[in-house]
Amino acid sequence: MFGRVRMRVMAIFNRLTHSSLYVKIAIVFVVLSFVNAERIKYFQPQTILLQPHSTQVFSVDINDSISESDLLYKVSSKDGTPIFFYREVFTPVCFDNKCRPLTINLYWNITGRYLGFELPEDEFLSKTDHEPFSVDVYEKLNQILATESTPLAEIDYNQLTVKPNSHGLEDIDAITSATPQNLAPYVIEGAAYTTFKLWHLIHGATKNQVQNFTIAEISSELIIKILESPIQADKIWALEHIDGYVDFTPNLKEKVFDLIKGEDYIVVEKALDAISENELDLYDVQQLLMKALIQENYNVKIRVIEKMENCDFLKDSVKIELVENLGSLNGQVFKKALSVLEKQELTSEMYYKIAALLESENSFISNSIKAFLKNENVKEPQILSLIKDE
Amino acid sequence: MGKVERRSVLKALGLASVGAMTPTMLKAETLKEPYKVTEKAIKTDILVIGGGTAGTIAAIQAGRAGAKTILIESGSQLGGTMTTGGVTFPGIFHAWGKQIIGGIGWELVTDCVKLNGDELPDFSIPPDSHWKHQVSVNGFLYTLVAEEKCIEAGVNIRYYETPTSVEFRNGNWIVQTTGKGITTQITCNQIIDCTGNALIASMAGFDVLKETETQPGSLIFQIGGYDYDSLDLTKIPNEYHRVLRQNMVKNQSRSSSENTFVPYGYVYVPGADSTTAESHTIANNDGRSTLLNLIRKLKTFPGCENLKILDLKTETAIRETYRIDGIYKVTQSDYLEGKVFEDSISNSFYPIDLHIVGKGIHQVFLKPDVVASIPLRALIPKKSKNFLVAGRCVSSDRMSNSALRVQASSMGMGQAAAAAAVLANKLGVSPHEVPIEDLKELIRNHGGILPLRT
Numbered sequence: 073m074f075g076r077v078r079m080r081v082m083a084i085f086n087r088l089t090h091s092s093l094y095v096k097i098a099i100v101f102v103v104l105s106f107v108n109a110e111r112i113k114y115f116q117p118q119t120i121l122l123q124p125h126s127t128q129v130f131s132v133d134i135n136d137s138i139s140e141s142d143l144l145y146k147v148s149s150k151d152g153t154p155i156f157f158y159r160e161v162f163t164p165v166c167f168d169n170k171c172r173p174l175t176i177n178l179y180w181n182i183t184g185r186y187l188g189f190e191l192p193e194d195e196f197l198s199k200t201d202h203e204p205f206s207v208d209v210y211e212k213l214n215q216i217l218a219t220e221s222t223p224l225a226e227i228d229y230n231q232l233t234v235k236p237n238s239h240g241l242e243d244i245d246a247i248t249s250a251t252p253q254n255l256a257p258y259v260i261e262g263a264a265y266t267t268f269k270l271w272h273l274i275h276g277a278t279k280n281q282v283q284n285f286t287i288a289e290i291s292s293e294l295i296i297k298i299l300e301s302p303i304q305a306d307k308i309w310a311l312e313h314i315d316g317y318v319d320f321t322p323n324l325k326e327k328v329f330d331l332i333k334g335e336d337y338i339v340v341e342k343a344l345d346a347i348s349e350n351e352l353d354l355y356d357v358q359q360l361l362m363k364a365l366i367q368e369n370y371n372v373k374i375r376v377i378e379k380m381e382n383c384d385f386l387k388d389s390v391k392i393e394l395v396e397n398l399g400s401l402n403g404q405v406f407k408k409a410l411s412v413l414e415k416q417e418l419t420s421e422m423y424y425k426i427a428a429l430l431e432s433e434n435s436f437i438s439n440s441i442k443a444f445l446k447n448e449n450v451k452e453p454q455i456l457s458l459i460k461d462e
Numbered sequence: 463m464g465k466v467e468r469r470s471v472l473k474a475l476g477l478a479s480v481g482a483m484t485p486t487m488l489k490a491e492t493l494k495e496p497y498k499v500t501e502k503a504i505k506t507d508i509l510v511i512g513g514g515t516a517g518t519i520a521a522i523q524a525g526r527a528g529a530k531t532i533l534i535e536s537g538s539q540l541g542g543t544m545t546t547g548g549v550t551f552p553g554i555f556h557a558w559g560k561q562i563i564g565g566i567g568w569e570l571v572t573d574c575v576k577l578n579g580d581e582l583p584d585f586s587i588p589p590d591s592h593w594k595h596q597v598s599v600n601g602f603l604y605t606l607v608a609e610e611k612c613i614e615a616g617v618n619i620r621y622y623e624t625p626t627s628v629e630f631r632n633g634n635w636i637v638q639t640t641g642k643g644i645t646t647q648i649t650c651n652q653i654i655d656c657t658g659n660a661l662i663a664s665m666a667g668f669d670v671l672k673e674t675e676t677q678p679g680s681l682i683f684q685i686g687g688y689d690y691d692s693l694d695l696t697k698i699p700n701e702y703h704r705v706l707r708q709n710m711v712k713n714q715s716r717s718s719s720e721n722t723f724v725p726y727g728y729v730y731v732p733g734a735d736s737t738t739a740e741s742h743t744i745a746n747n748d749g750r751s752t753l754l755n756l757i758r759k760l761k762t763f764p765g766c767e768n769l770k771i772l773d774l775k776t777e778t779a780i781r782e783t784y785r786i787d788g789i790y791k792v793t794q795s796d797y798l799e800g801k802v803f804e805d806s807i808s809n810s811f812y813p814i815d816l817h818i819v820g821k822g823i824h825q826v827f828l829k830p831d832v833v834a835s836i837p838l839r840a841l842i843p844k845k846s847k848n849f850l851v852a853g854r855c856v857s858s859d860r861m862s863n864s865a866l867r868v869q870a871s872s873m874g875m876g877q878a879a880a881a882a883a884v885l886a887n888k889l890g891v892s893p894h895e896v897p898i899e900d901l902k903e904l905i906r907n908h909g910g911i912l913p914l915r916t
């Protein structure tokens with residue numbers, strides 16, 4: 073089906089004058105059925121779980137190992153939310169001056185993450201010796217293609233094998249005994265060139281194009297949808313595309329603060345990074361940070377208090393809350409809380425509350441408080457008498 | 463006053479002052495009492511011995527949790543193998559897209575990274591080579607930051623000291639130490655042996671174990687004065703390529719967050735053992751003479767004529783000496799299966815990584831989503847009281863030890879051991895009697911990440 077669509081699109085496309093614009097054409101039509109059940113297809117979890125409704129096709133400058141430009145299909149839901157992108161690939165896989173055609177559809181999530189592959193009807197992948205891929209091999213291929221950090225990224229095509237042992241088509245993927253040991257987990261044995269080619273298509277220029285399309289229509293609503301993905305990489309992508317990209321709406325704020333919880337500290341850190349400097353001046357943001365500081369575990373607290381170090385002016389009630397909770401903080405979080413307070417103007421009442429911690433049995437706490445109060449040049453006589461050196 | 467006039471006045475003054483001072487300066491030399499070794503007796507809650515990778519973290523944790531803490535270090539700075547040994551490449555704090563070791567060790571590492579303007583690798587993507595997620599740290603900064611944090615935590619650091627005897631009397635340890643011009647009797651309630659060699663455990667009479675053949679030590683250095691990319695490697699024997707290549711990378715000057723090479727070069731020192739002054743001296747002698755011969759050899763290769771040594775660590779870094787015989791001994795299969803025990807108090811993540819001179823490194827990798835863990839019992843010598851260890855001398859078989867010993871794991875052990883010592887001191891019990899849930903809470907409250915039981 074995709075092949076027919078492609079021909080129609082190409083015919084129209086060829087009649088149009090080429091423009092240098094990055095997106096050259098867009099045609100919308102309804103997808104009758106997205107995937108044919110009989111085809112061989114392997115997928116990763118989808119970022120956006122909406123039903124496909126329509127497809128747009130774009131001619132884009134890609135400049136990868138296949139072509140300088142190609143058609144990229146964007147599949148959207150009924151409400152126009154982009155769900156995924158795909159490309160119909162037809163390319164030779166060559167080795168030792170012999171080539172074998174590869175026809176496959178490659179899919180990307182809207183975050184640029186690899187989504188999956190699908191073979192046209194009656195097509196299957198096979199190894200050098202024509203042995204068709206088994207289910208296990210397809211699954212391994214799906215996993216290999218989903219792996220971002222792999223030695224395939226750093227080597228070139230010619231490094232894949234050292235052994236051109238015979239001639240003819242079956243040699244195309246002849247790596248059986250020649251694949252260096254360290255590459256073995258990252259390629260399909262007997263199909264190393266196909267694996268290499270596919271991996272580079274997936275993680276090459278198209279990935280950026282896909283991300284650019286998403287960024288072009290990014291909105292806080294779309295970010296919220298991406299943040300709902302169970303996949304960490306999607307969350308991180310969305311969090312990295314908030315500050316400077318979309319409005320920090322109340323709904324988005326709620327979603328971001330939901331992520332400043334729990335034990336995935338990589339996500340916690342990214343969520344905090346998503347809060348812009350300007351937002352830090354807002355009362356509700358300061359309150360939400362304080363709440364996280366009080367309720368979450370140490371590894372969240374430390375990241376939250378580091379964020380609060382960037383607040384120039386804390387609202388009074390937030391300052392009071394921080395002062396009142398100082399005694400429950402530990403280690404570096406406690407130290408950093410003092411350095412947050414150091415930047416703020418404090419009242420006499422706050423100083424007295426802080427000075428109460430001079431009584432702490434924990435000398436790390438009491439000594440730190442003493443040093444803090446000395447540094448603050450407090451005028452309160454009772455405090456002065458407590459902090460004077462014997 | 464005119465110029466000439468002023469100069470002559472100054473000259474006169476100068477002469478006058480020299481004349482006036484000479485007799486006093488001559489008189490400044492006085493006859494001193496003959497030198498006497500000072501004797502001191504001090505008391506503390508917790509005594510950490512060895513201010514290396516694990517010991518520094520243990521001391522900070524104990525101090526921050528409010529215990530009176532002394533840290534003895536026989537060298538002149540903190541960090542041990544990380545700084546004095548030059549292995550400024552702590553790993554591994556993250557596994558399978560998650561942080562698995564946090565707390566004080568991570569705090570020190572990230573403070574150094576920030577202060578040095580370095581970048582952290584992207585930990586969300588599991589790397590194809592495990593060491594790509596180790597963190598390159600400026601060792602000089604690490605030394606400074608570690609010392610500052612110890613002092614802030616109220617830790618009494620004592621450099622240039624080593625224990626000469628330890629004895630458990632009436633619920634406390636009496637530790638006799640000797641250092642430059644001083645002998646000290648330290649009475650403490652809990653000891654944490656972080657010497658890396660289980661020396662204090664052995665001194666206290668607890669069993670320690672050692673392989674007949676241990677992994678080699680390494681003397682770490684850096685060379686320059688040549689351009690690796692323009693060398694004609696066909697003219698240089700293979701065995702020298704690694705050493706020429708690894709030294710290209712200075713850990714402080716990475717431009718990307720990815721490590722591209724392990725950031726240190728080294729020569730192996732077979733049989734290196736740092737347990738005693740004598741054995742460590744031999745290890746240093748051996749390492750230095752091997753290196754000197756290597757430098758001489760390298761300079762004979764085309765393109766290496768101007769090769770220079772740019773940095774040399776002050777001592778041979780040690781991989782393997784003694785381990786305690788603990789209440790529990792972690793095995794290779796525990797490690798590879800990611801076994802989580804009731805009393806697991808820290809995670810560990812690294813391949814089994816055994817260096818064998820002439821044969822390379824034997825490595826076994828953890829399967830996806832597997833993270834190993836360390837039970838408290840592996841930090842406590844059998845039949846001991848008020849005694850813990852942390853770091854590479856953890857009770858473990860040889861294979862699991864080759865993974866457990868790495869820096870992030872040693873730091874995690876240091877923090878957990880100190881938390882156990884603090885509670886034991888408070889409750890007047892031995893570390894293995896501490897209520898495990900209270901211990902876990904204390905560790906968590908100071909940023910430690912506890913293994914998850916599935």
Ligand SMILES: Cc1cc2nc3c(=O)[nH]c(=O)nc-3n(C[C@H](O)[C@H](O)[C@H](O)COP(=O)(O)OP(=O)(O)OC[C@H]3O[C@@H](n4cnc5c(N)ncnc54)[C@H](O)[C@@H]3O)c2cc1C
Pocket residue numbers: 511512513514515516517534535536537540541542543544547549551552553554596623624625656657658659661679680728779780781852853854855867868869870872
């Ligand atoms: C060459 C080499 C490369 C390595 N590579 C890596 C790597 O890339 N990443 C990684 O994470 N790990 C690596 N490791 C492992 C890791 O660095 C060590 O296992 C770990 O640092 C050991 O920590 P520790 O606290 O047990 O011992 P150390 O850090 O060695 O600390 C022991 C401290 O105790 C002091 N001490 C010893 N005896 C006494 C005494 N009698 N009295 C007072 N003080 C004493 C020592 O001076 C030292 O400061 C490597 C190790 C080596 C040797």
